[in-house]
Amino acid sequence: MTRCFIGLGANLGNSHKALQQAANDLEQLPATHAAGRSPIYRSAPVGPQDQADYLNAVVALDTTLEPLALLLNLQALEQNAGRQRGLRWGPRTLDLDILIYGSTVLNSDRLTLPHPRMFERNFVLRPLADIAGEYWQFADGSSLAQRLDACPRNDLTPTTLDWTVMPAEGINA
Numbered sequence: 001m002t003r004c005f006i007g008l009g010a011n012l013g014n015s016h017k018a019l020q021q022a023a024n025d026l027e028q029l030p031a032t033h034a035a036g037r038s039p040i041y042r043s044a045p046v047g048p049q050d051q052a053d054y055l056n057a058v059v060a061l062d063t064t065l066e067p068l069a070l071l072l073n074l075q076a077l078e079q080n081a082g083r084q085r086g087l088r089w090g091p092r093t094l095d096l097d098i099l100i101y102g103s104t105v106l107n108s109d110r111l112t113l114p115h116p117r118m119f120e121r122n123f124v125l126r127p128l129a130d131i132a133g134e135y136w137q138f139a140d141g142s143s144l145a146q147r148l149d150a151c152p153r154n155d156l157t158p159t160t161l162d163w164t165v166m167p168a169e170g171i172n173a
Contacts, residue, residue: 018081
């Protein structure tokens with residue numbers, strides 16, 4: 001089994017419900033077991049600013065799926081959630097990214113590991129630190145705490161949203 005961390009984000013429709021469903025679906029992938037869920041955060045959008053804030057979180061999984069097989073599963077979950085690929089960094093019903101896949105370093109036309117923009121995004125690093133720990137070491141020897149300290153600040157707010165109660169229908173409930 002390989003420990004991997006998946007970033008979750010959504011800002012269209014009922015974002016809270018989308019994250020809850022995605023986390024449940026991730027934990028049901030073949031040859032995969034749940035290893036943890038971060039708290040849910042609210043963040044300002046990256047890219048076009050004329051869109052709603054995002055809800056973001058990180059889920060830890062232990063899996064025997066290979067990285068590209070995992071990526072295909074994530075893309076299927078995004079599509080099932082109504083994801084439309086169009087405007088880069090535009091609004092989305094669900095965004096799932098492999099942030100870290102064990103100690104794998106990969107740079108292919110389909111997938112780059114660790115996630116190439118992870119270190120620029122506190123809405124990824126903060127929830128990652130919540131479940132991996134700030135002393136997590138990257139291949140270059142830096143810690144997650146050091147990367148988080150060096151990360152540009154985005155308007156990031158902890159929420160009181162949880163993983164167990166499905167919210168009423170509504171935008172960013």
